[in-house]
Amino acid sequence: MTPSSPPGGPVYLDSAASTALRAEAYRAMLPFLQTEFANPSAHHAAGRRASDALEDARGRVARVFNAEPEEVVFTSGGTESINAAIKGVAFAQADAGGGRHILTTAVEHHAVLHSAQYLERFGFEVEELPVDEYGRVSPEEVAAAVRPDTALVSVGYANNEVGTVQPIAAIAAAVAARASALGRRIPFHTDAVQAASTLSLDVQALGVDLLSLSGHKFGGPKGTGLLYMRRGTPFLELLSGGGQERQRRSGTENVPGNVGLAVALEYAQAERGEFARRTGALRDRLLAAVLEACPDALVNGHPTERLPHALHVCFSGLEGEALVDELDRLGIESSAGAACTSATWEPSHVLLAMGVPLELAIGSLRMSLWSTTTAEQVDYVSRVLPSAVSRVREAAIPAPR
Numbered sequence: 001m002t003p004s005s006p007p008g009g010p011v012y013l014d015s016a017a018s019t020a021l022r023a024e025a026y027r028a029m030l031p032f033l034q035t036e037f038a039n040p041s042a043h044h045a046a047g048r049r050a051s052d053a054l055e056d057a058r059g060r061v062a063r064v065f066n067a068e069p070e071e072v073v074f075t076s077g078g079t080e081s082i083n084a085a086i087k088g089v090a091f092a093q094a095d096a097g098g099g100r101h102i103l104t105t106a107v108e109h110h111a112v113l114h115s116a117q118y119l120e121r122f123g124f125e126v127e128e129l130p131v132d133e134y135g136r137v138s139p140e141e142v143a144a145a146v147r148p149d150t151a152l153v154s155v156g157y158a159n160n161e162v163g164t165v166q167p168i169a170a171i172a173a174a175v176a177a178r179a180s181a182l183g184r185r186i187p188f189h190t191d192a193v194q195a196a197s198t199l200s201l202d203v204q205a206l207g208v209d210l211l212s213l214s215g216h217k218f219g220g221p222k223g224t225g226l227l228y229m230r231r232g233t234p235f236l237e238l239l240s241g242g243g244q245e246r247q248r249r250s251g252t253e254n255v256p257g258n259v260g261l262a263v264a265l266e267y268a269q270a271e272r273g274e275f276a277r278r279t280g281a282l283r284d285r286l287l288a289a290v291l292e293a294c295p296d297a298l299v300n301g302h303p304t305e306r307l308p309h310a311l312h313v314c315f316s317g318l319e320g321e322a323l324v325d326e327l328d329r330l331g332i333e334s335s336a337g338a339a340c341t342s343a344t345w346e347p348s349h350v351l352l353a354m355g356v357p358l359e360l361a362i363g364s365l366r367m368s369l370w371s372t373t374t375a376e377q378v379d380y381v382s383r384v385l386p387s388a389v390s391r392v393r394e395a396a397i398p399a400p401r
């Protein structure tokens, strides 16, 4: 028997991978995709209108960050922002004798880990701090690992697989105190890509020098991103050319994209309390149903310090990818963890760093809710998930002869 498909179309539980462009952002972008197409560097009235729109967007973002407009750099996405923060600061530090030690954690997004590892072939040393069973590092541990030759510290705000939130303000403060005891200032970067819908992005309260965001993770357009860079942070640009973005990121600016990004960020931040309450209640309802039907499921992430819309569980005796396929057939769009680009199945580095046994790490399922998720959808998933788990387990385990 095949269970009924969901009433109102597919159930989207993959907001950690991407979100729909919100209507307000789309409307704000339209003129700049159609009639207002001039290059913002152009010396005519149309160019000035484009430039004004770009600077208006920058001002809106700066207000969200509690920062100066000059400290906001528009990029092409989370990956570019993170690459620029890590490589751009590392090369500038090495150039100025600021050290070649990069300190990060074992549970970062690949954009962070692979950017850091890229630097190893230029003589940098990368240290990935271990995490506890919830995927957290402590401020004391990070500060204790800071050395006189540490060029940069990078710790993610909220994890994209299990949703664990790091105590960024406390970590940044501990690092700053340790750096100051060493007579130095050490730039602190946070990958905040997963944080924009629910957490504060006030860079003064957080005490960070660099912060990365991706537009499409909070209702903005794909191919847009933000890098907050505190004034005075050592930096060598990745993209050289016409000198746009105050020499920090050359290339003709994505005016429509950045206009949409700024509008989406303002809405996401204005609504984050309500978003957290609503998705948190639905997530807890889904979690309770999953645990009732599958009491042996392992729930991952910190019990309280976790994104409210994130739910990550591991099942024994199955492969996460097979479960994702089975759920897809039932009209439920989920993920086995981070988006996997290779055909070969690799268990998540995040789960392994948290000490999840390999057998369970393989059977991971990430369901990330959004503002559009309804109670009816959650109840549908609760109804069909247990039998989907059983079917996938039966297919995975050879029947006894």
Ligand SMILES: *Cc1c(COP(=O)(O)O)cnc(C)c1O
Pocket (backbone or CB within 6 Å): 016, 017, 077, 078, 079, 080, 082, 109, 111, 156, 158, 159, 160, 191, 192, 193, 194, 214, 215, 216, 217
């Ligand atoms: C999605 C994501 C990124 C990469 O963002 P892109 O927009 O895909 O470049 C980086 N870090 C985290 C935590 C993410 O979730």
